[in-house]
Amino acid sequence: MRRFERRAFMARVTTANNLPKRKEHRGFSPAARREAAIFYLTVSPWVLGFLLFTIIPMAISLYLSFTQWAFVKAPVWIGLDNFVYMFTKDPDFYQSLKVTLLFTVTSVPLQIIVALLLAVLLNEATRAVGFFRTAFYIPSIVASVASAVLWTWIFNPRFGPINGLLRSIGMYGPNWFSDPKYALPALVIMSAWGVGGQMLIFLAGLKGIPRSLYEAAEVDGANRIRRFVSITLPMLSPTIFFNLIMAMIGAFQTFDSAYVISTAHAGQIGQPQNSTLFYLLHLYQEGFSNFNMGYASALAWVLFIIILTVTLIINRSSKSWVFYSGEGD
Amino acid sequence: MAAITNQARAAGTIRIRDYKPGEVVRKIIVNGLLIFLSILFLFPLFWMITTALKTNPQTLQWPPLWLPNPPMWSNFKDAFSNPNLPFGTFIGNTLLIEAGVLSGRLISCTLVAYGFARLRAPGKNFLFALLLATLMLPRAAILIPEYILFNKLGWVNTFLPLIVPSWFGEAYAIFLMRQFFMTIPRELEEAAVIDGATTLRIIWTVIVPLSTPVLAVIAILTFKDTWNDFLTPLLYLNDKNHYTVAVGLAYFNGQNNVQTNLLMAASLTLMMPIVILFIFAQKAFVEGISLTGLKG
Numbered sequence: 001m002r003r004f005e006r007r008a009f010m011a012r013v014t015t016a017n018n019l020p021k022r023k024e025h026r027g028f029s030p031a032a033r034r035e036a037a038i039f040y041l042t043v044s045p046w047v048l049g050f051l052l053f054t055i056i057p058m059a060i061s062l063y064l065s066f067t068q069w070a071f072v073k074a075p076v077w078i079g080l081d082n083f084v085y086m087f088t089k090d091p092d093f094y095q096s097l098k099v100t101l102l103f104t105v106t107s108v109p110l111q112i113i114v115a116l117l118l119a120v121l122l123n124e125a126t127r128a129v130g131f132f133r134t135a136f137y138i139p140s141i142v143a144s145v146a147s148a149v150l151w152t153w154i155f156n157p158r159f160g161p162i163n164g165l166l167r168s169i170g171m172y173g174p175n176w177f178s179d180p181k182y183a184l185p186a187l188v189i190m191s192a193w194g195v196g197g198q199m200l201i202f203l204a205g206l207k208g209i210p211r212s213l214y215e216a217a218e219v220d221g222a223n224r225i226r227r228f229v230s231i232t233l234p235m236l237s238p239t240i241f242f243n244l245i246m247a248m249i250g251a252f253q254t255f256d257s258a259y260v261i262s263t264a265h266a267g268q269i270g271q272p273q274n275s276t277l278f279y280l281l282h283l284y285q286e287g288f289s290n291f292n293m294g295y296a297s298a299l300a301w302v303l304f305i306i307i308l309t310v311t312l313i314i315n316r317s318s319k320s321w322v323f324y325s326g327e328g329d
Numbered sequence: 330m331a332a333i334t335n336q337a338r339a340a341g342t343i344r345i346r347d348y349k350p351g352e353v354v355r356k357i358i359v360n361g362l363l364i365f366l367s368i369l370f371l372f373p374l375f376w377m378i379t380t381a382l383k384t385n386p387q388t389l390q391w392p393p394l395w396l397p398n399p400p401m402w403s404n405f406k407d408a409f410s411n412p413n414l415p416f417g418t419f420i421g422n423t424l425l426i427e428a429g430v431l432s433g434r435l436i437s438c439t440l441v442a443y444g445f446a447r448l449r450a451p452g453k454n455f456l457f458a459l460l461l462a463t464l465m466l467p468r469a470a471i472l473i474p475e476y477i478l479f480n481k482l483g484w485v486n487t488f489l490p491l492i493v494p495s496w497f498g499e500a501y502a503i504f505l506m507r508q509f510f511m512t513i514p515r516e517l518e519e520a521a522v523i524d525g526a527t528t529l530r531i532i533w534t535v536i537v538p539l540s541t542p543v544l545a546v547i548a549i550l551t552f553k554d555t556w557n558d559f560l561t562p563l564l565y566l567n568d569k570n571h572y573t574v575a576v577g578l579a580y581f582n583g584q585n586n587v588q589t590n591l592l593m594a595a596s597l598t599l600m601m602p603i604v605i606l607f608i609f610a611q612k613a614f615v616e617g618i619s620l621t622g623l624k625g
Contacts, residue, residue: 039448045440045497046497050459054471064474071480127360137607141607142374142603144559145576145578146597149593150376193373200619252469253468255560260559293477297474300469300471300473
């Protein structure tokens with residue numbers, strides 16, 4: 001019964017776009033004008049919020065990025081000085097960019113692969129599907145602060161279970177979060193723990209692949225691997241594309257876990273040796289510790305442009321690898 | 330699809346295949362991997378719970394004490410009774426913010442989604458495309474200017490910067506609701522229109538009662554996101570008495586010489602409400618997330 005209800009709900013939401021459209025009544029009859037007026041009234045909260053909390057702030061921050069402003073006096077116009085300083089003098093800018101890019105190119109593929117593996121396994125499972133799904137999904141709803149605190153303890157060099165396990169097979173584990181070489185890899189490993197949401201999205205995508213395709217391939221004698229490569233991956237490519245973009249945007253904005261882990265036990269943001277100084281941590285420091293609001297605005301705009309560029313590149317490349325079947329959703 | 334498979338299974342067509350040796354090997358591999366991976370994913374949570382119930386010396390023991398006996402339930406009391414860390418106040422603050430955010434999001438998004446689902450007006454498609462585009466907008470881009478705005482308004486160190494934006498709609502919730510509203514038959518509203526009901530009245534008496542599934546999905550996901558949020562309250566709440574649970578835990582974690590067992594007890598306090606919510610409303614979680622991936 002529950003299963004049926006869920007399918008009915010999903011069907012309703014997903015078919016909304018395929019419903020027959022009401023005839024457009026052209027012209028400016030009083031009824032049409034009245035309807036339009038009511039439309040603008042109902043959407044006004046969002047339009048107002050979009051202006052107030054997105055467009056106007058972004059415009060202000062664009063202006064501020066060309067100024068020096070420490071909150072006290074009025075902003076001073078300094079032209080491109082913030083950007084010149086950023087690209088030529090600020091050592092933390094390149095460090096934070098390096099950390100963020102390294103994390104993104106390692107953690108995003110890892111997340112996609114783990115999420116896809118879990119979804120494929122769940123899709124094949126016949127027993128206790130609900131239990132397994134819950135087990136994989138729960139970590140992703142744990143608050144980022146709680147999971148960062150927990151993983152600091154799991155990666156504890158002396159008393160944590162990971163190094164304990166390594167010790168019992170005669171190996172000496174690294175100092176993880178207190179070693180500049182291992183802090184970032186530890187964060188990457190940790191990021192694979194929270195892929196439950198992506199897994200569910202993949203699972204929904206897998207359920208949407210028509211079984212007839214597999215049956216036809218089986219008749220043609222295609223083996224399991226062949227079927228996965230030639231049917232599952234292409235049919236799932238829009239979902240992979242979506243998860244990839246979202247994971248990438250998320251990775252570029254990593255903050256919570258790095259902040260909590262590096263400040264544990266009276267530590268400094270981004271430590272050890274700035275090895276976890278993510279872009280957003282640097283921005284936070286400039287904006288909210290040093291109160292360089294002008295410079296922080298410049299940093300925010302550069303990040304925005306980086307994310308936009310990478311999104312556009314992935315989007316462009318998608319034409320060659322994302323496959324959209326003709327039939328709507 | 331599953332129904333067809335079940336029928337086929339009942340009819341015995343698939344059962345024959347189940348006895349193929351390749352099929353048995355595949356099943357062993359799939360189930361073996363599932364069991365191994367689920368242990369791997371659940372282990373950190375198990376470790377958190379057992380640590381929270383150990384005495385401090387027990388947390389430093391190797392091989393570890395798997396099931397602390399007796400469990401130190403008093404750790405929770407100790408973590409809560411630290412006068413420097415009023416976790417009771419943190420929970421109260423978080424719930425207050427939740428109330429403001431939940432009511433704001435549900436009311437504003439219902440209104441906006443109704444407009445997008447039902448009414449015709451020039452510029453509607455453009456606005457809807459804009460709405461979807463904001464789903465991809467990185468939050469980092471508006472962090473600083475938003476702070477400047479709320480600072481100008483004198484709202485720093487109040488709950489207002491965390492609550493007020495939610496009264497102006499949110500793209501994902503609006504999108505999900507709009508999709509749902511579009512499937513409600515128009516005839517149901519037409520009777521109300523003939524009776525001369527206003528738009529607000531139609532929304533309240535026709536749309537809302539029929540939309541409880543989608544409203545529940547949005548309420549639950551909003552509750553989770555607000556409860557877990559760290560960056561916003563970190564920026565705006567400076568006074569310890571205004572902290573949320575997440576910020577309070579990060580503060581606790583930042584102290585010198587923290588006892589790990591108490592830290593894990595506090596982490597569990599932050600984690601458990603959402604896990605319990607998930608157990609009771611699994612369906613809503615799964616639906617809400619699964620639908621995220623669908624293109625508009």
